Amino acid sequence: MPEFDLIARIHARAATRRDVLLGIGDDAAILRVPPDRDLVVAMDTLNSGVHFPEDTAPADIGWKALAVNLSDLAAMAATPAWCTLSLSLPQPDAAWVDGFLDGFLALATQHEVALVGGDTTRGPLSICVTAHGLVDPRGALRRKGARVGDDVWVTGTLGDAAGALRQWQAGGAFDPALRARLDRPTPRVAAGRALAGIAGACIDVSDGLLADLGHVCRASRVGAVLDVDALPASDALRCAFDRETVRVLQSAGGDDYELCFTAPKTARLALESALFACDVPATRIGRITAEAVVIQLHDADGAAWSPPRRGYEHFGS
Numbered sequence: 001m002p003e004f005d006l007i008a009r010i011h012a013r014a015a016t017r018r019d020v021l022l023g024i025g026d027d028a029a030i031l032r033v034p035p036d037r038d039l040v041v042a043m044d045t046l047n048s049g050v051h052f053p054e055d056t057a058p059a060d061i062g063w064k065a066l067a068v069n070l071s072d073l074a075a076m077a078a079t080p081a082w083c084t085l086s087l088s089l090p091q092p093d094a095a096w097v098d099g100f101l102d103g104f105l106a107l108a109t110q111h112e113v114a115l116v117g118g119d120t121t122r123g124p125l126s127i128c129v130t131a132h133g134l135v136d137p138r139g140a141l142r143r144k145g146a147r148v149g150d151d152v153w154v155t156g157t158l159g160d161a162a163g164a165l166r167q168w169q170a171g172g173a174f175d176p177a178l179r180a181r182l183d184r185p186t187p188r189v190a191a192g193r194a195l196a197g198i199a200g201a202c203i204d205v206s207d208g209l210l211a212d213l214g215h216v217c218r219a220s221r222v223g224a225v226l227d228v229d230a231l232p233a234s235d236a237l238r239c240a241f242d243r244e245t246v247r248v249l250q251s252a253g254g255d256d257y258e259l260c261f262t263a264p265k266t267a268r269l270a271l272e273s274a275l276f277a278c279d280v281p282a283t284r285i286g287r288i289t290a291e292a293v294v295i296q297l298h299d300a301d302g303a304a305w306s307p308p309r310r311g312y313e314h315f316g317s
């Protein structure tokens, strides 16, 4: 199947929106940004065997390729609007593309995101998505907004995806609830928007809590102290692993796509009601300290704890 037939399949299924003046089919798309909004752009690539196990279903790959990008927009408090899709495929496989679109477009529909263009090439399986969102110029959340004394919060639960990956690598039985968190992460778009004007700093947890909170601390020139036993864990994770492994998966695992954010103590009530309104649970896990870029962890008894490694770095040592 030639490349343009694949593009035609994609074009036939991609929804549009009123602010897409020109979508798939020309040399480029034309999009209308409202005068009172700033444009927020994120890009993330998924490579087979690096960002998802080789046996991942095409629909799950499609979902995840968009989800990781919407998660970046969520962390900025932006509302997703448009996306582009670069597909590198070993063969022009129409069935694979159809499956991929099932997942990709299901999530796009959920968030009213229009696929407005892309590129289709032959090569090792790799998917690159850019997501474009809109934000109130005063409302965008950045990494640099954490202040000494702020609470540190995280949405949802941590460690599920890393737990699924560990089970997959071990080749034995795996828990479908954990695997679903690896394959179909939930971008916290509504929560990100609800945090605008309340949170100081925000980041999405993709490389592991400590690595990503480290980025917030570096940008804000602060440190943090966390209670490792306060980190929110799913029942599935607690059932599948011993306590020490749960701690490691939660603090250094990655692929969570939850939001980690900071806010002053005085914002606790406002935060809880804003997140309650969008039905997203959040847990207070620690506080911001003055000791720049030092993240300390302790357990529920106050004893110091540290993980064997602090997060996933591509091509890192």
Ligand code: ADP
Binding pocket: 007, 010, 023, 024, 025, 026, 027, 028, 084, 085, 086, 087, 115, 116, 117, 118, 119, 120
């Ligand atoms: P050009 O050679 O001008 O770059 P292409 O043949 O690559 O054009 O693409 C034709 C149209 O199809 C463009 O609008 C492009 O954005 C769109 N397109 C190509 N690949 C994809 C894709 N994977 N997903 C969505 N749109 C695509």
Ligand code: MG
Binding pocket: 118, 119, 120
């Ligand atoms: Mg092209």
